[in-house]
Each structure stands twice: as structure tokens, then as C-alpha cells.
Amino acid sequence: MKILTCSAHLQQLEGILRKSLPIALPVFGAVLNINRGNPGQFEVLVDKWPEFGAVLARPSGEVATNDGYWNTQAGFYQDLGAYRALLETPGCLRWDAAFTIIGLQDGLATVSQDLAGKKGVELDIVEYYSYWHPDPSTMPAPGVRVGSLSPSHVDLLNDTWPYGGNARSRRFLAEILRRFPQVCLQDGSGQPVAWVLTDHFGTGTHSYTLPEHRRHGHMQVALTVAAQRAHARGFPTFGHTALGNRPMQQLQEMLGNRRLWTPLQP
Structure with missing residues (x-):
């Protein structure tokens, strides 16, 4: 070794x-x-x-x-x-x-x-789909203003993450928020509407739209911006989606991402 x-x-x-x-x-x-x-x-x-x-x-x-x-x-x-x-x-x-x-x-x-x-x-084995876009430069420009998350949003992130809700997950989210790029769409008052975080592996993680703002295309914009920014930094564009999250799977495929099968072992 x-x-x-x-x-x-x-x-x-x-x-x-x-x-x-x-x-x-x-x-x-x-x-x-x-x-x-x-x-x-x-x-x-x-x-x-x-x-x-x-x-x-x-x-x-x-x-x-x-x-x-x-x-x-x-x-x-x-x-x-x-x-x-x-x-x-x-x-x-x-x-x-x-x-x-x-x-x-x-x-x-x-x-x-x-x-x-x-x-x-x-x-335990947790199965999910991974999606990868081979060339994010071909994705259309979203044409919207994008804000950013701050440390004050950690509780919101922890409460809305399916794997969160505890002290360790809160600490983890605070650290990746501080260390790695993220994308956040905001409403007129500057409050988060939808976001995409990234982690140690360059993976798009904890992609979420608040329920009251869904069905307006916000996640499509957030994923596109995140992909294009990652591409500009020389990083690949990929992330994981739960097997039962069909709307996100359809969105990933609509954006041109390729599905990859992935096992996760915690």
C-alpha cells in the first residue's frame, strides 16, 4: 500500500x-x-x-x-x-x-x-442511480440570476436532506457547504428556492427544491448551472438519484445525462 x-x-x-x-x-x-x-x-x-x-x-x-x-x-x-x-x-x-x-x-x-x-x-447496501453528462458545454444557458447558500442555511439543508436530521449530518453539510462549490436559486427576498451541493468527490449531492416552489423548472436551472460551472473548472458532471425518485430521473435524462448503475456501501 x-x-x-x-x-x-x-x-x-x-x-x-x-x-x-x-x-x-x-x-x-x-x-x-x-x-x-x-x-x-x-x-x-x-x-x-x-x-x-x-x-x-x-x-x-x-x-x-x-x-x-x-x-x-x-x-x-x-x-x-x-x-x-x-x-x-x-x-x-x-x-x-x-x-x-x-x-x-x-x-x-x-x-x-x-x-x-x-x-x-x-x-448495508443502498442502491441508487448515478447520472453523468459527458459534455455540459452543450447544455443551454439558463439565463437566470443565481445566489449562494450561507452558513445560516445549514439547518434548512439538514432538515430537507433524506439522510439528515441529526448532529453528524448537520456537521457534514456545514463542512461541504464551506469547502465545496454550490448553486442556489433565490426568490425575490433572497431566500433559497432550490439548490445543488457538491462534495469531496465532485458529486452533485443534496439537490432539492422547496415544495412550494416545485413545478417551475427551478431544479432544471440549478442542475444546468452546477454542471456548467463544474465543466468550467475541469470537473466531471455527475450525481446520484434514489431509485424511487422518478421525477429526478426523468429530469436527469432530459438534460442529457447518462444513467450509470451504482451500489453504495455504508
């Missing part, structure tokens, strides 16, 4: 992962953030370098053992056996802590479940 700290190696990894899109999207997004100031304080592990077979992007430093929100990691492999060996390496993954592993390859779930079972660790 090797932690990549050399900027030249990280730039090289970015180029390699770019050639493996869209399947490498979560790890690729994390590496992009690392190479652009590392706002999420992440690090990248490989089984070996430069001929790596597996990559894991994870928070650097200490993370609270009960914080599965912040302790979110992303995996990508070119060799499934190398991914298994990486997770089995002491110091790679704290099996006694709450964590989430995301990725776009079926083997990630298979290996993670197998290793967890051997260690007596309970793993």
Missing part, C-alpha cells in the same frame, strides 16, 4: 483516471479536488505505484469513529484482486469505525461485503 503525496504522481493519476471515465468518476473527482488545493483534506491510496491495480480515496488524518458521513471513501480498481488486497492491508480501512464506500463497479460491493462478513462487520 502506498499513499500518493507527490504532486507529479497525483497529476499522473488524474490523467490515468480521466481515461477510465465514467467508471472512475468518484475517485477521479476526489483526485481533482486534491490537485486543486485539497479543500476536503483527502488522500489517495494505491496498492502499488505506478502500475496500480486499485485506488482508494479517503479522508486524511483522524475521523470520528461514529461519523459515517465524513468518513466517506471512494474506490476504483483495474484488478479486483488488487482492490481486495488493498482493503485487507492493515491501516487501509478502519473496520471498527462507521464508514461509507462509494464507487461505480459491482466488485466494490462484492469484495466489501465479503471482507466485512469475515470480520463480523454489518454492511
